[in-house]
Amino acid sequence: MAGADGGAAMGERVDDKRVEIFLGKLLRWGVLLAAVVVFVGGVWFLVKFYGVPQSYKTFRGQPAELRSVPQIVHQAMELRPLGLIQFGLLLLIATPVARVLFSVLGFALERDWMYVVITLLVLALLIYTLTSRSEI
Amino acid sequence: MVALGSFLAGMLGSLTGLGGGVVIVPLLTLVFGVDIRYAIGASLVSVIATSSGAAAAYLREGYSNMRVGMFLEVATTVGAVSGAFLAGHLHTSIIAIVFGVVLLYSAYASTQTLADPPGGMPADRIATMLRLDGSYPTEQGPKSYHVRHVPAGFGLMYVAGMLSGLLGIGSGAVKVLAMDQAMKIPFKVSTTTSNFMIGVTAAASAGIYLRRGYIDPGLAMPVMLGVLAGALVGAKILPGAKVRTLRIVFGVVIAALAIEMIFQGVRGKL
Numbered sequence: 354m355a356g357a358d359g360g361a362a363m364g365e366r367v368d369d370k371r372v373e374i375f376l377g378k379l380l381r382w383g384v385l386l387a388a389v390v391v392f393v394g395g396v397w398f399l400v401k402f403y404g405v406p407q408s409y410k411t412f413r414g415q416p417a418e419l420r421s422v423p424q425i426v427h428q429a430m431e432l433r434p435l436g437l438i439q440f441g442l443l444l445l446i447a448t449p450v451a452r453v454l455f456s457v458l459g460f461a462l463e464r465d466w467m468y469v470v471i472t473l474l475v476l477a478l479l480i481y482t483l484t485s486r487s488e489i
Numbered sequence: 490m491v492a493l494g495s496f497l498a499g500m501l502g503s504l505t506g507l508g509g510g511v512v513i514v515p516l517l518t519l520v521f522g523v524d525i526r527y528a529i530g531a532s533l534v535s536v537i538a539t540s541s542g543a544a545a546a547y548l549r550e551g552y553s554n555m556r557v558g559m560f561l562e563v564a565t566t567v568g569a570v571s572g573a574f575l576a577g578h579l580h581t582s583i584i585a586i587v588f589g590v591v592l593l594y595s596a597y598a599s600t601q602t603l604a605d606p607p608g609g610m611p612a613d614r615i616a617t618m619l620r621l622d623g624s625y626p627t628e629q630g631p632k633s634y635h636v637r638h639v640p641a642g643f644g645l646m647y648v649a650g651m652l653s654g655l656l657g658i659g660s661g662a663v664k665v666l667a668m669d670q671a672m673k674i675p676f677k678v679s680t681t682t683s684n685f686m687i688g689v690t691a692a693a694s695a696g697i698y699l700r701r702g703y704i705d706p707g708l709a710m711p712v713m714l715g716v717l718a719g720a721l722v723g724a725k726i727l728p729g730a731k732v733r734t735l736r737i738v739f740g741v742v743i744a745a746l747a748i749e750m751i752f753q754g755v756r757g758k759l
Contacts (some may be wrong), residue, residue: 355674373555387538388713392712409707416702421700439704445534446699465620478566482570482694
């Protein structure tokens with residue numbers, strides 16, 4: 354049944370398109386939200402530390418409280434300026450992760466199980482890099 | 490100062506289609522004397538911001554291929570993790586030299602004009618199995634295409650991901666090589682799909698950089714906001730810009746930066 358097949362393929366494409374538009378919006382809002390948080394934290398940081406020169410010439414690495422997800426969230430909740438910026442950056446990193454998460458749902462709605470598995474693989478890797486206890 | 494430089498980098502990046510990342514790292518290291526690890530961390534963050542910010546506009550046009558993107562993201566994210574791993578263990582001079590070489594290649598690639606692969610090619614067995622073939626809208630209605638050489642494209646994408654994780658760039662040039670040259674995906678589809686993938690790839694390595702303490706909030710803040718604002722302005726003025734001249738100028742600047750990076754790397758100054 355060529356006609357029925359064509360119809361089904363059409364429907365799948367339309368769904369694809371709807372999912373894509375939703376994902377596009379999600380990404381834009383994620384970036385916007387992250388930028389606002391970083392901006393607020395940045396203004397605060399500048400007000401607080403105005404005139405204190407910062408040096409990035411020598412590499413020291415960040416202190417532990419600006420390195421792990423729970424610690425950054427904790428710092429941001431206490432409204433420390435650097436914690437807030439770092440939280441904004443974390444939101445930014447989380448935005449593509451959220452996109453992958455919603456792609457899993459999108460493929461599941463289309464019952465494309467092969468791509469559900471492929472997308473879950475990518476998602477697992479992303480979550481692992483952000484949360485693993487051991488440093489890679 | 491850093492914010493202004495990042496703003497210009499973001500604007501040039503979006504005007505020339507090269508992305509801001511390739512300029513941010515040389516700018517921070519050569520001009521501002523920032524340690525290359527901090528510079529890469531800040532650049533990765535700006536790469537996520539610009540690619541995700543631009544994705545919404547691309548997606549609405551319906552060119553990108555979600556299955557191709559997601560399938561290849563397996564390669565790029567695994568590559569990104571290996572790149573980030575390498576970044577923690579290689580000497581910074583070596584990273585600087587590799588960066589310079591990749592930069593030179595990007596400058597060269599940006600001067601090449603891309604032609605769409607000829608249509609009417611037979612379907613590829615692996616591509617059919619993975620349901621990678623698709624179609625994209627043209628003025629004459631939707632045009633379908635077949636994806637070719639999946640293993641070669643997948644392998645090149647791993648390299649692209651690794652360079653992204655090692656150097657903090659989007660490595661668009663290598664992604665285009667994989668999708669256009671190897672997999673024979675039409676130009677419009679490959680550019681938009683590649684943009685879609687860059688954010689996810691950069692997020693994979695950014696997570697590792699963050700956990701390792703390479704992302705400094707005080708530095709990443711002006712870079713991210715600057716590049717984002719620059720990219721927005723760049724996208725606004727793009728229709729009226731003399732892209733051709735701009736590309737040549739930008740190509741020369743990048744080549745000069747690349748040679749300087751290699752030189753400083755060899756001297757062990759970075």
